[in-house]
Amino acid sequence: MKILLVMPHPNPKRTFFDRFAYPSLTLQQIAGITPPEHRVTIVDERYEDINFDKHYDLVGISCMTYNSLRGYEIADGFRKRGVPVVFGGYHASLLPEETKQHADSVVIGEAELTWPQLLKDLEKGELKPFYIAKKLVEPELIPPARHDIGVYTFMEAIQASRGCPVGCEFCAMQKVEGARFRGRPVDNVIEEMKTIKSKTIFFADASLTISPPYTKALFKEMISLNKRFHCFGNINVLSKDEEFLKLASEAGVERWYVGIASITQENIDISGKKTNKVEDYSAAVKKIRDHGMTVTGFFMFGFDNDTPDIFDRTLQFMLDLNLDGISFSILTPYPGTRLAERLEKEGRILSRDWSRYAEGYVNFQPKKMTVEE
Ligand code: SF4
Known part of the structure; x- marks a missing residue:
């Protein structure tokens, strides 16, 4: 599958200072737990625009509270085009019901234990509304993030x-x-x-x-x-x-x-x-x-x-x-x-x-x- 992972940015006008924000790791971590048969693209909106017309089989959005509304906008844009959207991250984990209104599925908690299963379910056409991590992932099972994509600064x-x-x-x-x-x-x-x-x-x-x-x-x-x-x-x-x-x-x-x-x-x-x-x-x-x-x-x-x-x-x-x-x-x-x-x-x-x-x-x-x- 072609998977787009997005970090939303609430302000469409980027500023010079955005370049000096902390780098985001989450999308590279999700890419790291994505089985290699899938092709992952990362877009961090602080640095790059999203191309809504490009073909993707799945869009994954990770957001905090401050950028959640922009995340919902992006999700609505892709879902209108028939692309399934999955949310994860702090805001989605803490307010899953609200987030679900803009998503086909919501990942609650750490994704290591649920993301690979979610991808399998999607391929079978059996995507569930929520994927809940029932426990915390043990530290030795946290794979490395991918540092060959999503590098901006x-x-x-x-x-x-x-x-x-x-x-x-x-x-x-x-x-x-x-x-x-x-x-x-x-x-x-x-x-x-x-x-x-x-x-x-x-x-x-x-x-x-x-x-x-x-x-x-x-x-x-x-x-x-x-x-x-x-x-x-x-x-x-x-x-x-x-x-x-x-x-x-x-x-x-x-x-x-x-x-x-x-x-x-x-x-x-x-x-x-x-x-x-x-x-x-x-x-x-x-x-x-x-x-x-x-x-x-x-x-x-x-x-x-x-x-x-x-x-x-x-x-x-x-x-x-x-x-x-x-x-x-x-x-x-x-x-x-x-x-x-x-x-x-x-x-x-x-x-x-x-x-x-x-x-x-x-x-x-x-x-x-x-x-x-
Ligand atoms: S709970 Fe831990 S991570 Fe959060 S602000 Fe306090 S010290 Fe920092």
Whole structure:
């Protein structure tokens, strides 16, 4: 079969900065679990237009909440032409009934255990409406992604592990990838890295600091690859584990993305981000930089203890931290998160227009601020 895998982009006008977005790995992973008798084409709409008139036997769309409406548009366009459409990814897994209105079938959960069967069923004309992964895939059974297609930027992505035991209130990760840390065998990850041509590799893992012993073993094997790496990590390890940081630097890690979330410990405690102690932020940033790596801090606004002065206080805090990069977002009650459930119960959700779920809009009533503030 000819299969098109699509990553929708909500804004038809691409900007220069789209080039610097994180590379997407999902479609390459789906291509990696597609049996070789099928021909797979990848289109990431951030970089390329979709040709709706080209012949495909199946279109697979993977989306998050922010690009789900565009995903539905694309699906409707192909289905009008008689091409079956399957959805997967976070949004589809968390809102399968909504997604099904635009799809012939919806993959719920990790696709490794269901996608090959779905393809067989489609060939027999027996496609089912839902394919539900009844368990999490064991890490040694996660095949390498295909890095010979879907390459758009100077940086490619890889995933060494899945799952996150932290369970922040605002994050849907556990609902899809589970709370159990599942590290792929280090040899498998290294072999996959060798198939990547780009000099810089982005880790699409929740965090490389969840299991320091696992990551240290991985770092040791990465040293000889002579590549550069960008990855997510958490304060609890980055502020304390010198051996971890030394190995990271030797392995070629050049940038850490760190979820700082809030400068207020009460907000951190409410959100359940157990990895963060505000008093450790400064040590983490200093240690990372002392080891020759850079830090981009991720901040969110709109927590229940945020008052209108949070913006000025955060700005000053950021300047004092001496970060190399910053990212701001507005707390967003994504479907499936404990945050969404709580705000729903409290009657504070203001919008379910998914096009506004891009972390730049206020979609709930803040507790100690107005929406405008
Ligand atoms: S630590 Fe990161 S991945 Fe894990 S639950 Fe929190 S935000 Fe999600």
